[in-house]
Amino acid sequence: MAMRYIPIFILLFLSSSCKSDDQLTHTKPLTLGDTLISNGGGFALGFFSPSSSNTSLYLGIWYHNIPGPITIVWVANRDNPILAPSSPVLAITNSSDLVLSDSQGRTPWAVKKNSTGAGATAVLLDEGNLVLRLPNGKITWQSFDHPTDTVLPKMRFLVSYKAKVAMRLVAWKGPDDPSSGDFSCSGDPSSPDLQFVTWNKTEPYCRLTVRSGKSVSGGTYLTNTSSVLYQTSVNSGDEFYVTYTISDNSTLMRLMIDYTGKLKYLSWNRHTSSWAIFGEHPYVPCELYASCGPFSYCDFTQITPACQCLDGFEPDDGVNFFSKGCYRQEALKCGKQSHFAPLSGMKVPDNFFHIRNRSLDECAAECSRNCSCTAYAYSDLSSAGAMADPSRCLVWSGELIDAGKSTSGENMYIRLANSPAVNKKPTTEQILLPIIAFLLLLACIALVGIYKYKAGKWRKKKNQKKLMLGYFSTSKELEGNSTVPSVTFEDILSATNFFADSNLLGRGGFGKVYKGTFEGENVVAVKRLSQNSGQGTVEFRNEVVLIAKLQHKNLVRLLGCCIHGDEKLLIYEYLPNKSLDSYLFDFGMARIFGANQNQANTNRVVGTYGYMSPEYAMRGAFSVKSDTYSFGVLLLEIVSGLKISSPQLIANFSSLITYAWRLWEDEKATELVDCSVVASCPLHEVLRCIHVGLLCVQDHPNDRPLMSSVMNMIENENALLPTPKQPIYFAESNYEGAEARESMENSVNEMSITTLEGR
Template sequence: MAPAWLLSLAIIFLSPLISQAADTINPGEFLRDVDRLISPGSIFELGFFSPGQSSHRYVGIWYHDFSTDTVLWVANRREPVLDHGGAFGIAADGNLVVLDAANRTLWSSGGATLPFNNSVVQLTDSGNLVLNNSGGVRWQSFDHPSDTYMPGMKVGLDLITRENQNMTSWTSENDPAPGNFSLSMDPRGSTQIFMWDGDRPRWRSGLWNSQIFIGIKNMVPQYIYGFKLNNFVQEHRMYFYYDQFNSSHRYVLSWDGLVKHMIWRNDTSEWLLYWSQPTTPCDIYNKCGKNAGCTDEASPICSCLAGFQPASGDEWDAGNWSSGCVRKTALGCSAAGSGGDGFTRLRSIKLPDTSDWFPDLLDTSSCPDKCLRNCSCTAYAYVTGIGCLIWGVDLLDIQMFSGDGGEDLFLRLAGSELSESPPPTRSSSHNHIILTNFILSVAATSKTRTQTIIIAVIVVLVVSIFSGSLFFLWKRRRRIQERVSTYSSFGGAASVSDSIRIDEERNEEELSELQLWSFDSVLFATKGFSDSELIGEGGFGPVYKGTSFDGQELAVKRLSRSSGQGIEEFKNEVKLISKLQHRNLVRLLGCCIHKQEKILIYEYMPNKSLDAFLFDSTKRTLLDWNTRYTIIEGIARGLVYLHRDSRLRIIHRDLKASNILLDKEMNPKISDFGMARIFGNDDETSTKRVVGTFGYMAPEYAMQGYFSTKSDVYSFGVLVLEILSGKRNNSYRHPEWGLNLITLAWKLWNEGRAMEFIDPVIKESANSTSLKSSVTKCLNLALLCLQDHPNDRPSMAAVVVMLESETVVPTPPRPPTFATDRSFSETEESSTVELKAISSASVSITMLTGR
């Protein structure tokens, strides 16, 4: 009989897998440092290894039959085994683990506790390590990539949760711990791939046109070797993958920040570097700043686009291009062909980042028309396989390609910038003298007396017309000054110099591009704040219709002293809106501070606010289903811009029907940013001063003061219910069931009776078959936005994807539990509240005040 110590030693050595060629690990089996898993076709191998010159041990996967030192995936990247005493196998909770010699867990596949006896792990011939339990895949390494992208791997973006699967570089050649660089899908949901240096973009691929990434120079379909973008409708995911037969191809994100396409050469038994990015200065994201292009062959490499000039000449000349370029001449925003805006063509361009996509515009003529009709549009492009792309923001990350690479970008310019002759740079009187002398000199050299007389007559006519124009302009200016003097008496107006300019008071450069109005100019525009010009009463004061000196219609918001919006809220609103440019955000034209007066000047919206139509028994008939759906989409797009795409990431905090303005074509524009907040990388923040409107505030915000972008998502859900039903959320109660609007929506949706929820006006304006489908989708989507917990709500980017897709079906929502059952009068106006938390050493009291 064998001694006890020998039996124990035998157990220790027999506990690893008996077969060195096994491809699976079963419960009770552990892989020791010298053992290996080999895939069924002997293509891939798993085991312990030490990278480079390191002595630390890691569990990884590499090729078995070639390039055996090329590690493709690492389990315990952050916690190496310090000696050769490690083990890899299935733990008692059914998950995969890496253990050190003291049986401490250094890494685990995580997840829920699984039945131990039902777990089995297999290394497949695709290089995927799969943990199966009870017949289903519970975990797989392809869902948790390291630095290598392999055939069959589907790495992408969850369109509902916005969770992104990243490839992450090693820290160094000798350390597989996650480094500074990562590669992932565009978190905004576009078909671009981004490389990140920390949280800053380092490189982007450009959009996918079904064959290539259009931002990669000289990329051809043969190059991509089966690359595909998946049909994400059913899975709510978007990811790229390439076919299994390309096993000799791999993409690796190197520790020094390069994404490389490598191809194995059997003839030389080494990897061929086929392509890598970024390799030149111009490949770096937004190297030259906004509205500028980068050309590797040029010196200097950066240049402003046509119609633009450096924002800071001194910095630009010194080789600091970070501030980019600004327009020389403001857009006229009028129709092309009549002296208005037009386009200049830029060829072979890596198209800018952050565009709006219009796949329904399938011809090249519709795209420029779409751009010209939108005053915020700065450029457009039409790309085969993608469609119409329009930019409504600063143009970022532009690269000028040589040869046949890139696409054509049509840059919008003012009419004067498109003229062949340069704009005049001297005074009108000087030009008049030049013109007169020129004509007279021509007359003096004429060969006949008749020609001289004709030219002399022309001179007299030109001089007369010019003199008459000067006299007319002088008289008009005189009348304007007289009117300003008259209106000044209404408010004790001072001269222009007496008006306090907001940039001087703040001593900041943030608002330097904003037009600053004198109080006299505001008085002139509003006829001294005449009652005949009053068009509305906002939460912070009256709004007047105004007309500027040049005849432009304005909306003038005069903040009342008792409004509750102090100088900080005012500055906040000015600061935010002055930096925002989007078709679905109201445009701020200027501001004025004079003594106790705080005034904002906006573009005029002839149709006023959404609530004026939605809750009016007569006007609501003008809101057919197509119009309401367009309004829902526009609001969603505006919020995506605020939350994700703007230079400042912004939470609105007071989204409601009265803050949605409608232009003459009934397009929505989000307004009133007095309570908006800028947020950084934190997903959530808190405040002791909760402001908002009853019926629109998310429960976590109203009750605890926590707010995030998901707070706006909740308010958007309320808005959608109101748009669908034509009823106010904070004042509706079902006459029979006693339910408020949210609980009524849930009941009817859950019972498959969505059509009973909608405004009867809608039923009369749309085809019943298509209407039911789209209404049901919108009701489902609204209820998802109204989920009690913020993490259960979709992002606004996911909302836009669902709204624009004809086939995406949102996931079922949970029933709401925080929807209030308070009863209000049907005629009661919306109440806006402000919650102020007042704390002392031992007590915290919340005070509720209305405004």
């Protein structure tokens, strides 16, 4: 929180007793006007007043080396200020206790450890941590264990200890009042190791995503500057804690809860000399706790997140369901059949019951046999570094509230009633009528096919007869065809300079193509057709019309035609950069799809190995998420300057994806960036592209974001990015990885991969 407060030591700047070292001893107390400054100069400890009247004095820690109003990160006596005219003193007693007292004999704050022996010192460390240290080096107390409203880098924030809430951030009461306010954030007392919640007094205000239960997990967030923030969550059994580190070891980043209830990620912008927000919760109205009502969720995958009904539910009032929620289309009844519908990418609802040591089938069975169970979610942690329980089974009863949907969510299974039509046995008419209709349709298709086949043979014979009679001996036959205007042969000779080689554009299946200029300004292309080119024996009038249609389909306008003896010529628009179709319809996998498709299954895989998604290369399953995978590969190539399978890669990494994943996992993503990119682009933008690229190349299509979300991630630097999952090509150097790769390549070869070079 940046404040307009003036530290007391500035008011007393001329005082001869002003101190500026980093230690407090028994013989050297801290008085009004004194400060402790950390060895690196990053933080200061002293007395400050939140108003210009200086009637209330607080002991606090703030950033020392940034300009402008001071930013307080810790307050000792926040709920017990020292009132003027009493003077404060911070001292170490003979028993090595740290005590804050005033001239009236009051003790607003103290650290009493009852240590044996004297000689303790209080030291302000470079991380902003005030520690009480004995002569033998043992730290008996530290301010990092007692945060107020702020978490600093390298601070170990203990969320829970032995399944009990441990630390809590408490907001200020107001912008000028450091006393404890109404808003706070901590682990949920009902499940402190699984979810983190901000509270308004005792009511939940905003709930973050439920954890999977892994013993170690992490995430990467790009700040507004060139730094990268790494979040690490550790569950060691008895305790669960979170730490934050920053890529350049800077301390100018903080996580805090403000007096309005917002949990903010802030970084210092040296260009604007101000704190910039690069993430916050809640950041949209529907992220507030239960704001969408029961059986609804906040859809974060949309450009503007809004409430939506869960599958199988409808809005309660038909229009605005931010408070009333949604109701079932088919009511659940005990004894009646039901089924579970999967929902992907979900932030699971609140008020779950955690069942331990269950497999997926056992978790589903727990919910199935309980009539009041409305949903369940399962995570397999056997290979993810879990503790004693290799799984996480959550079940819900009654209403589902405070759910969400994002690109980094998990699978959830919701209980829905079977439709009455599902259990109703079909009648004889319902069975026979579709069969009869299908047979009639086949018969109609066969008749149409026979008719077209015979009509085509008849037309071909007629055209051959006309060709034999010299039907196209002159160009006069085309003069009456208004759709294909005629041009004289003399005009073509003049335009092309008698078909000079200097005007030759190229050769194709139809013959040579020349560039020509009509009337000194209109540039056209002239295609010289041989006698039997194109459609062969098809009559020339139809051939010209057919070619005209083809040219129109290919976004090229036919301007005219000409016949000279046995030679035929077409005149059409000259496009120096080729027709648009040449870019649209061999681009990517566009030819696989119809105009209204967004996914397909193919019997023949076409594409470049390395750029194809795993599900397409191995099973022929292609969707819009397959192009997302290819885009991710391309993004990593652009950033690194390497090809997907490059000889410049470090040994033991068979592909760029493997190399990028290992560097990102080891927090060394900057090593992936090509030097030419570093010189021309801000580092934080490049690192964000690496993060987005790894999200795009995730193994399962459901884990990959839509391209609309990808664009939002790249353009919106304030958007928090989810943590990517380990890609399928990782760890190929061992025997099992090599064996898996060989299996995949064999399956790909069996499907007849066609590699298109240069795409």
